[in-house]
Every structure is written in C-alpha cells, then in structure tokens.
Amino acid sequence: MNMERTWKDQLYQEFARIGKCLSSPKRLELLDLLSQGPKSVDQLAKLTGMTVANVSQHLQTLHESRLVRSHKQGNFVIYDIAELSVADFMVSLHRLSEKQLVEVQKLKSEILLNHVSMEPIGLERLLKRMERGEVVLLDVRPEDEYASGHIPGAISIPMEELEKHLASLPADKEIVAYCRGPYCLMSAQAVEILKSKGIKASRLEEGVHEWKRFVEHSSKF
Amino acid sequence: MNMERTWKDQLYQEFARIGKCLSSPKRLELLDLLSQGPKSVDQLAKLTGMTVANVSQHLQTLHESRLVRSHKQGNFVIYDIAELSVADFMVSLHRLSEKQLVEVQKLKSEILLNHVSMEPIGLERLLKRMERGEVVLLDVRPEDEYASGHIPGAISIPMEELEKHLASLPADKEIVAYCRGPYCLMSAQAVEILKSKGIKASRLEEGVHEWKRFVEHSSKF
DNA sequence: TAACTATTCAATAAAACAATTGAATATTTG
DNA sequence: CAAATATTCAATTGTTTTATTGAATAGTTA
Structure with missing residues (x-):
C-alpha cells in the first residue's frame, strides 16, 4: 500500500489526538481553568460541577496528549497546562468559535x-x-x-x-x-x-x- | 438549577462543536487541503483516498460548524474554507501538535x-x-x-x-x-x-x- | 497502626460516531 | 427526453466515547 498515504494517515491520526481533547465541552472547560493556574482534581471537580472520578478521567485524556502535566503534592495531584502555548491555543479556539458560530455570539x-x-x-x-x-x-x-x-x-x-x-x-x-x-x-x-x-x-x-x-x-x- | 452553570455548559458545548470537527483525522486533512484552495467533493475524495459519500458526510459536519462553505458550480459542489482564520487556526493546531507530541516530530x-x-x-x-x-x-x-x-x-x-x-x-x-x-x-x-x-x-x-x-x-x- | 482523604482504576450501560452501502436528487450533455 | 455525472440522503453496522458506580491505591494525620 501507498507509503505516503500511510505516513499521512499516521500524521493526521496524531493531530486528531489533540483534536479529540477539544471535542468534549468539559475538557475544554478544564483546559481553560488550568490556563489560569495549577489546580487539584477536586478543585476542578467543584469548579466544573463534575464528579471527581469523571474529572480524573478527562485529565488523563488530556495528559496522554501532553496538553496538561501533573505532579503529586502530599495527598493531592496538582494538574497544570503543559505549556504556555496551550493557553494561547485556547484563545485561538475561542476566537475562532466566536467568529464562526453565531450561537456563541448570542450566548x-x-x-x-x-x-x-x-x-x-x-x-x-x-x-x-x-x-x-x-x-x-x-x-x-x-x-x-x-x-x-x-x-x-x-x-x-x-x-x-x-x-x-x-x-x-x-x-x-x-x-x-x-x-x-x-x-x-x-x-x-x-x-x-x-x-x-x-x-x-x-x-x-x-x-x-x-x-x-x-x-x-x-x-x- | 444554577443559571451561570447552564450558560457555561451551553457555551462550552458550542466550543466543542469546533473541537469535534478536529477530532477526526480525515476531517483535519480535508481542512488542510481546503486551506490551499477550493475543491470539489470528488477532488477531495481522490486526494484523501476516501469514498465520495464519506467525504460528503465529513464536509457537512464541517459546514454545520461553519468551518467550510460551499457553492454549486454546474454539476459540482465546490467547498472552501469559510474564513482565512480557519487556515491560520490549522497552523496553530499543527504547531501545537508538533510541540507537544513527539510522535509527530518522529514522523x-x-x-x-x-x-x-x-x-x-x-x-x-x-x-x-x-x-x-x-x-x-x-x-x-x-x-x-x-x-x-x-x-x-x-x-x-x-x-x-x-x-x-x-x-x-x-x-x-x-x-x-x-x-x-x-x-x-x-x-x-x-x-x-x-x-x-x-x-x-x-x-x-x-x-x-x-x-x-x-x-x-x-x-x- | 487505624482512620481518613484524594485520586485512580475497572466494569458497565447509554449515547455518539464513522464507514459502508445502495438509493435518491439535481444538473448537464447527447 | 434519456443517459451520464456529481453529490447527498438514509439505513445499517461496528467502534468509540462518556458518565456512573463502587472498589482499590497511596499518602496523611491522629
């Protein structure tokens, strides 16, 4: 099978890993909150109205795509965005959404x-x-x-x-x-x-x- | 139920509509190709190795989120990115992916x-x-x-x-x-x-x- | 060491998604 | 008007994803 095709497929597969992180409203909210500063899992749970287990799961998805990182602090696991450019990218996403979707403008x-x-x-x-x-x-x-x-x-x-x-x-x-x-x-x-x-x-x-x-x-x- | 919570949920739902478009490798490839210039459905099908029906379906998803637009030209439907900022956003996504994912660097x-x-x-x-x-x-x-x-x-x-x-x-x-x-x-x-x-x-x-x-x-x- | 807390893991059920197929529609060409 | 072409629609299938629950783990405090 075509070499170039499989290469492209693999490459876009990877890009889509980042995309998948952005396909859930809750994950986007987590990224926005973490953009403002490091937070523990249950802090995030309280801020978003999710269960702790659910938040933990989403955070792991984000972690696998290297959008967030974490370190343990005593009993807590503190999550943080992996890079400043992640926060900047979120700004891009907001801008694009607001430009293209009237619904966002309305809200x-x-x-x-x-x-x-x-x-x-x-x-x-x-x-x-x-x-x-x-x-x-x-x-x-x-x-x-x-x-x-x-x-x-x-x-x-x-x-x-x-x-x-x-x-x-x-x-x-x-x-x-x-x-x-x-x-x-x-x-x-x-x-x-x-x-x-x-x-x-x-x-x-x-x-x-x-x-x-x-x-x-x-x-x- | 909390007013502000439902507002935020609706808002992030909308952001995630854009995110969902980016969660499929094939859709990302379509966006990249369209960033280079307008194309018909079967042109895109040939370039990506997908079936026409499949491409059409993806394009409709992208259309619903206002990332692409289309017009009919004779027998063909010509798709195009909806805004220059969509192409610029794709560059952001590539950059972020390459920065965060070693797999992309490797490929x-x-x-x-x-x-x-x-x-x-x-x-x-x-x-x-x-x-x-x-x-x-x-x-x-x-x-x-x-x-x-x-x-x-x-x-x-x-x-x-x-x-x-x-x-x-x-x-x-x-x-x-x-x-x-x-x-x-x-x-x-x-x-x-x-x-x-x-x-x-x-x-x-x-x-x-x-x-x-x-x-x-x-x-x- | 026992009780407690924060987090993760694992299993499940429900929902959303993607690819496939064949039929339907609309436009052009002979 | 019939045949051909490009695209979309609709139904189906198998796969992923999401939220939920309860149990397991790891670290802390009494």
Missing part, C-alpha cells in the same frame, strides 16, 4: 444584557489610561491565579473579599475589573458590586492570555 | 531522512536571499492553488510539469521549492528531481499560511 451578548449597561473597555484604551494613572486595574480571580500570572500593574482582590476591601481602593480613580477572560462572569459581578457602592467601574473582557497575545502582536518593532 | 523527521540530505531553508533567510536575487522561489502545487494564493515572488510550476519545464528555470540561480506546508511532500520530491538534474535546490518547509503568519508577526513596527 455572550445575552448574558451581558443581564448585567446592566456594561460597555467594556478595550485593552488598548485601558493600557493608555493606566499609563496616565487614570484607572486602577483590579484582578478579581482567586489569589493563587493572580500569583501564577497577571496583567502588570493589576492589584489583586479576590471576588469574595471585594466587599470587605472596598476601602483599600483609591476613591478618586475609576476601577477596571478583569477575571479569567471573556467567558468568565466574575468581573461583571465585581463591576456590579462596585457600581452599587457608587464607585465608577467597568469591565475588561480580556484575561491574562488575551492580554499576552495582544502585547505580543502589537509591540513588535 | 516528520523519519520521512525527511528518506529524502536525501535535505536541509531546509528558513523563511527569514529565504526572503533575504530572494531580495538579493540569489534564489528563485518555486511553487509546485497545482495551478489553481497557486492562483488562489501564493508567496509573493514565487513562480508556479505544478509538480507533474516540472520535468517538462526545467528549461524555463534560470540556470544560474538556486531554486527553493515549496508546496502545501510542512506535511506535504511535493516540495521534497521536487527538490530531488531538480538535484538529480544537477540543479542546486532546497526545500522550504513552510506553505502560504505559515508564510502569512510569519510576515504578520514580524513586520509590525
């Missing part, structure tokens, strides 16, 4: 209508205004996610502690809140809380990886 | 060992040498693929016509051949033919989309 806009008059600020404008000291960037993700990577200049106040720490925010400046990315609602909730306290606030749709891609694509010279 | 290097002493030229060096007029870039894909997009400055001689048209090549310059990309072997075969005729030649691994990405990432200023 996104529909949820933001629930969160009143939320015109998001763009990355470019945000960075300019931060330079001029006009706004404060607020990272509302859990502390450990902030610790494993955040947009430079952002301060960290996890969602649950936001109401307690309102005082520590500069009263005169506008607040821009961000979280895990375009499909995470924490920042939207944060903005609502801030607004309800009379603080001027807006939402940054992008997360760390979207930011990273932005600076890489715009700062070449 | 790639093993086939290039069959093609004698084939040190490929890099894009950067190629473009410089083209500017200086030291090399001629040769596109060995079928004419219509060249017509629907090629690296600027390249001349088109489809693989099958190469031996006939050897005379039309400048005798004093080195030839660099390219084809559909890193996983297409036409350019390697072309180089072998050229070398056997005593013409100095080397292979460019990259195809049109890899080139496009290269210039977009390096020419920002």
Whole structure:
C-alpha cells in the first residue's frame, strides 16, 4: 500500500489526538481553568460541577496528549497546562468559535444584557489610561491565579473579599475589573458590586492570555 | 438549577462543536487541503483516498460548524474554507501538535531522512536571499492553488510539469521549492528531481499560511 | 497502626460516531 | 427526453466515547 498515504494517515491520526481533547465541552472547560493556574482534581471537580472520578478521567485524556502535566503534592495531584502555548491555543479556539458560530455570539451578548449597561473597555484604551494613572486595574480571580500570572500593574482582590476591601481602593480613580477572560462572569459581578457602592467601574473582557497575545502582536518593532 | 452553570455548559458545548470537527483525522486533512484552495467533493475524495459519500458526510459536519462553505458550480459542489482564520487556526493546531507530541516530530523527521540530505531553508533567510536575487522561489502545487494564493515572488510550476519545464528555470540561480506546508511532500520530491538534474535546490518547509503568519508577526513596527 | 482523604482504576450501560452501502436528487450533455 | 455525472440522503453496522458506580491505591494525620 501507498507509503505516503500511510505516513499521512499516521500524521493526521496524531493531530486528531489533540483534536479529540477539544471535542468534549468539559475538557475544554478544564483546559481553560488550568490556563489560569495549577489546580487539584477536586478543585476542578467543584469548579466544573463534575464528579471527581469523571474529572480524573478527562485529565488523563488530556495528559496522554501532553496538553496538561501533573505532579503529586502530599495527598493531592496538582494538574497544570503543559505549556504556555496551550493557553494561547485556547484563545485561538475561542476566537475562532466566536467568529464562526453565531450561537456563541448570542450566548455572550445575552448574558451581558443581564448585567446592566456594561460597555467594556478595550485593552488598548485601558493600557493608555493606566499609563496616565487614570484607572486602577483590579484582578478579581482567586489569589493563587493572580500569583501564577497577571496583567502588570493589576492589584489583586479576590471576588469574595471585594466587599470587605472596598476601602483599600483609591476613591478618586475609576476601577477596571478583569477575571479569567471573556467567558468568565466574575468581573461583571465585581463591576456590579462596585457600581452599587457608587464607585465608577467597568469591565475588561480580556484575561491574562488575551492580554499576552495582544502585547505580543502589537509591540513588535 | 444554577443559571451561570447552564450558560457555561451551553457555551462550552458550542466550543466543542469546533473541537469535534478536529477530532477526526480525515476531517483535519480535508481542512488542510481546503486551506490551499477550493475543491470539489470528488477532488477531495481522490486526494484523501476516501469514498465520495464519506467525504460528503465529513464536509457537512464541517459546514454545520461553519468551518467550510460551499457553492454549486454546474454539476459540482465546490467547498472552501469559510474564513482565512480557519487556515491560520490549522497552523496553530499543527504547531501545537508538533510541540507537544513527539510522535509527530518522529514522523516528520523519519520521512525527511528518506529524502536525501535535505536541509531546509528558513523563511527569514529565504526572503533575504530572494531580495538579493540569489534564489528563485518555486511553487509546485497545482495551478489553481497557486492562483488562489501564493508567496509573493514565487513562480508556479505544478509538480507533474516540472520535468517538462526545467528549461524555463534560470540556470544560474538556486531554486527553493515549496508546496502545501510542512506535511506535504511535493516540495521534497521536487527538490530531488531538480538535484538529480544537477540543479542546486532546497526545500522550504513552510506553505502560504505559515508564510502569512510569519510576515504578520514580524513586520509590525 | 487505624482512620481518613484524594485520586485512580475497572466494569458497565447509554449515547455518539464513522464507514459502508445502495438509493435518491439535481444538473448537464447527447 | 434519456443517459451520464456529481453529490447527498438514509439505513445499517461496528467502534468509540462518556458518565456512573463502587472498589482499590497511596499518602496523611491522629
């Protein structure tokens, strides 16, 4: 049988291994969560609403395709994305999905209508205004996610502690809140809380990886 | 039941629709071929070694996820990628697969060992040498693929016509051949033919989309 | 060492998928 | 209008995949 054909078949078989990882909604959610920082199996189970056994199984699939890696820490097994490029690839997938599938666009806009008059600020404008000291960037993700990577200049106040720490925010400046990315609602909730306290606030749709891609694509010279 | 949970489930369901398209080797091969230019169903069937019915089925899956589009032309249905970004996404997938899966690296290097002493030229060096007029870039894909997009400055001689048209090549310059990309072997075969005729030649691994990405990432200023 | 916790393993049942076949449709050509 | 061609449809089969359950393992703490 044709040599070249079998070679191609094997090659595409391999590409499809990565593809198979992306064919389950739950696995995609796991990859997104791990993109924000390492997590244990039952942390992931709680965040996704899956059973632990189920999560473990999915993680092994991802592991076999080298998209995640793990190490043992005491009783826990901590999973992490295998490479930064995996997170970047997830951004590509989100972008493509949003561009091609109206359903994604619909879902996104529909949820933001629930969160009143939320015109998001763009990355470019945000960075300019931060330079001029006009706004404060607020990272509302859990502390450990902030610790494993955040947009430079952002301060960290996890969602649950936001109401307690309102005082520590500069009263005169506008607040821009961000979280895990375009499909995470924490920042939207944060903005609502801030607004309800009379603080001027807006939402940054992008997360760390979207930011990273932005600076890489715009700062070449 | 939790509002946010159902929203996320729907959203990731949609992302996974794109993922499912990428979970079959044959569908990936179809996407790669269509990235090079529009093709009819049985053209694709011949190129991939599948039955026509099977190809048609896969194409419909891809169509439902808006990764390809089609129009009727006489008796034929011509399929095409829906967006340039689909081709770019495929490049991302290839890159990620090659980075994470040793199997892909192995398959790639093993086939290039069959093609004698084939040190490929890099894009950067190629473009410089083209500017200086030291090399001629040769596109060995079928004419219509060249017509629907090629690296600027390249001349088109489809693989099958190469031996006939050897005379039309400048005798004093080195030839660099390219084809559909890193996983297409036409350019390697072309180089072998050229070398056997005593013409100095080397292979460019990259195809049109890899080139496009290269210039977009390096020419920002 | 015993109890406890986090994770994985193994077996199962239900659902989704892929390849195959032959028939049906639509368009073109003689 | 009949024959030919390209594609799609529909039904079938065998294979993979997913979620679920309960048991097994490995490491920790009392």
